[in-house]
Amino acid sequence: MTSQSIDGVFMMAAEAPWFRVYIPEPVQPHNVHGDVPGVKNMPPRNSLPIAYFYLMFSINILKRITRETNRYAKQLLARKRRNNTLNASSRLRMFEWNGKFTVTEIKGFLATIFNMGLIRKPSIKDYWSKKFKSQKTPWFSGMFSRNRFQLLLRCLHLVNNKNTPQRNSEFYDPSAWFKPIVEHANMVFKRYLTPKRELSINESLIGTKARTVMTQYIPSKSSKFGIQLWMLVEAATGYIIHFLPYRGKRYDPIPNNETQGCNVVFKLLRSAGLLGKWFHVFCDNFFTSISLTTRLYTENTYLTGTIRKNRHLPRLIKEANPNANQSVFARRGPLLCCAFRERPNRKVVRFVSTFHNGIHNQNEKPSLAISYNQSMGGVDLNDMMCGIYEDKRKTKTMWKRVAINIFHRMLLNAYILYKYNTDENQQISRYEFIVCIIESLANEHRQQRERGGVDRNENARPHVTLQRLPGKREKNCVVCSTVNGRKRSKTVCLRCGKGVHGLCVHRHRCEIEL
Template structure:
């Protein structure tokens, strides 16, 4: 377009078309740009951040609510009512399918006691959660009274053993009559628990706006049961299980959205794209986080230059490592680097970095659309420090749920997945409770650290315990408000009460 056209009197429709195509023209221009060498340090952006979301908890109960109120944010009354309805339905279907019930069968007890009630289902969930915390060899041992040292009387006070096992046997979330057979084209291997996954995602996004940095990675629910969705991932400690794609808040490990991978037959990757790119777009679209300048951090399975350009068009940043077989400039793919040496290349908003920490190690290749070519005083790229800090969100979420042991053998793989998700929902409710208490302003303030003068130290108010297992732990940093010792890694667990 000539200079005179900039001031021409075009119609409104032509103006709208030109404005809408600005992003596309910018991307075409970026693709035409060559890759050029970037020399650190690049100047930091002085403009205000494009990210304007009001992050933090939302739709919380009153600040003086009991912890159970936060639990019901995730495990809602509607969900428990659904469990009651479908459990009773399946019990009726199962009993009706029996031509003859033996004289001493437990099915007679179900008829005698009656259908499961709402309060019984709440108690059932409580027992499942406590069984995850208190590990025993089999379910019957929770009701044993032979040895006083191994007795757990709480379980007997909630249920009889037979009643609990009956509810466990009939526990359901959906009507079996509504599930297509395996040979049906509409068959879904996740049909028996998909309703819980959808409920999880709805409630999780309803009660939190995540911070700008989000992490996307895979997780594994360990099982070796017979299941169409069984995956083998050698990098995981469990090796075998059902794979989940997860989008989490990088700082806290809060699971914002998840998808169950139902294997290639049921979740095919569209032609012309990689599975990693497809998963990231699927999670971001279902979470409604596109066009808000969120910053995705992911590993080399997901990252590619084409994905980075596409996310920029959707106003989303990305930072992630790159596989050597992906498309990239040769100076990044096969760099000639010495120990603690790095090289940067840039194409518009895209920045590539290759870094070699030691002579005997392979170089690390990383792509970012937000960070600059800057190294710290030790010569390590700051983009790599950012990646290491924010990539572990999914691993943090998995670490938190390990306090619940759900590795008990089961013939029903879907039931094991359901109990794992309930454990995760209980953990998220704990996070919401802590976040809401901090945000409510009940004497709590935002934590800032200050370094003590040379040689002085204080005990950490979070991790130090003179009489405990961890022992005494000292730090050179303190909270600027309460002046108590505090490690940088312990900030998230610190409840700061400002001094008057």
Template sequence: MFTRYYQPQKDICVDETLVGTRGRTAMLQYIPSKHSKFGVKFWVLAESATGYIVRMSCYLGKKFQPVTSGVCQETSVELDLLRESELLGRGYHVFCDNFFTSVELAKALLRMGTFLTGTIRSNRRIPSTIKEANVLPGNTIFMRQGRILLAAHKGMERKRPVRLLSTAIPSDLSRGVPAMVSAYNKNMGGVDGADMQFSFYSNMRKSLKVWKKMAFHILQRMLLNSYVLYKSNTSEKAMSRLQFIQEVIEGLALRHLNELDCPTIPVQPRQTPEKTKLVKLAGHLQKDCSVCSDRALGIRRRSRMVCQKCRKGVHISCKRQHKCSEE
């Protein structure tokens, strides 16, 4: 559905996101690196530049989604997302983290006309030169097999080298940093960027109903995608995302009222009462406070301050309770 009105750019990324909930469900996952830690996990395919969600897939857990024999989970997840989005064989460049990246996945995507770049774990099937690389700070080791390029790079401030795989980026260096590292840092944040934008105007509420959390999450994803569509198709100065959300809500509410044939009542602007201004009496003159003084009850409290309009005595502490007779 998300690819019907929008064609994503060449660089896309695959990552996971978590819908935070502590409700009872077999789909509940624990991911300590996420803000919510507990929740329902979604596999997400997004455009790197804008964070536009191309495809989402809910992970149901091992009980309902057992791993197919002979195929790794990360490989099947990424291939399914690309296949269901109809992006395979069209020259797209996929960026992913070390959970997904493997030599087997890179070969499978190459056969389908799709490129891959990502970090790779040292326990994957890679040459020992890269797996056990003892790299000095600021240096890089490259290995190539056909279109597949492996690298082990150690930054000046890192204690351990980072290992990467790419089937599209050459072994170029820019100021000692491989081109694949720069490309990965630039294009891998699509899903995380969408999560960040999503959190700014989130309407999530506390609820133990898991289906309710998931439904509202999907609706907000659709709203975020619609804002990306709006920005990419408007020729005028784009409104802010908050203004866009308000316009969508008002438009849906007006449409609902029109369907019910309800007369619309114009909203009157709220009038804020003027604040009481106090002035000091000349000399040592005093007047009874109009708020806390009552001679009928034998309570006499005098003030040297009076209201500027009605000229009645008012203590500074009674200013808020004073009702001016001139208003």
């Protein structure tokens, strides 16, 4: 059907009245779906899980994370020195001795984050605790020292703070700190999969109570407070095709004469390049309206969704009160409306669709209600699968909570691609898939660590061996103690016997060396 003929249909349909449809309605043929669904640009079939990790986490995004994390660590260290707030026990001093972070360390960091989703503990320090033998997890101490990992988590960055407009600027963007990972994820999601005809659009919530303009309250969600994402997914698998963070009505205003739901649906479909290809979109009553359904059909896109009673509807459907397991249909051109009550104690549910006809299945339920129940839950499926192996740990900065959640969603998309591109008799579970990726990244990181691959400061002092004093004995640290205040240390330099803190060792000039 051409665009001119579609426009003509709706010009006539807008003037024509709604008329009641009695079941069974004659089945009308559907337009052919343009794209062939399936994976593309894949590694060889039955490849190892790590190959699919690198589809999502390309070397470019890993290098960007490494570069910006090192930049922020240097900026933070310089600021604390300038303000004279750098404590002797600060982890930032380790950055001077151990040197800058590397791409391999970032891979090890991601492996650690993913493994924390599999092995849950109350706090980060518990992963390195040796207090109780039954609770030891030596894998984590084999990857990083606790201080090094917490320093990396603190300095983790995706943008240069100096080039990012701050809150008092007219160009301020509350999502700027995690925008690079959003853009990268949306780019790679579309690169490797052409979705099936059925698509699902809904909102998702990343749970956090951070004090930011982006925080939303959705009582129907388990977290209730958090950062909201608008998501377009493949209905059958939950594979994310495109998503957008909602920044609040101040930074994402609604265009005039348009509902927010309509604006979001068109923005997602246009960004994903899926308009005009006769995809079938499913959405709930927050998004659905007669005007949205009409506009999508003129753009060669089907829609099926529930619709609220207080929105523009034919009087026959708005006032319908069918008995249990009965339905009422009304049609105007390609638009079909339905009012259906499933059980005596249930409310009447109203649907609108440009894809279905007024027919019932064997259980006397409308076909569009069955189709809606099967295909609407794509976003909820993605949330459920992502939440199973996500740590959901609180962070001091909101954007890190969002970025880590996106890392987990990228890993989930990688698993869906793996299942598409792997023979059924060779597929492994999602848990085993994540473990294989963790092992591959951890082995690479440990090999670099054993080789001493961390970029150490060339001007740093030779390593000094420390010895712990017996009992409760302490000595003054020769590095950070001053005339005005003593800093006691339980360790001493093995060569000169002077008290030295572990974090001060790189500044200690042993008398024997002099």
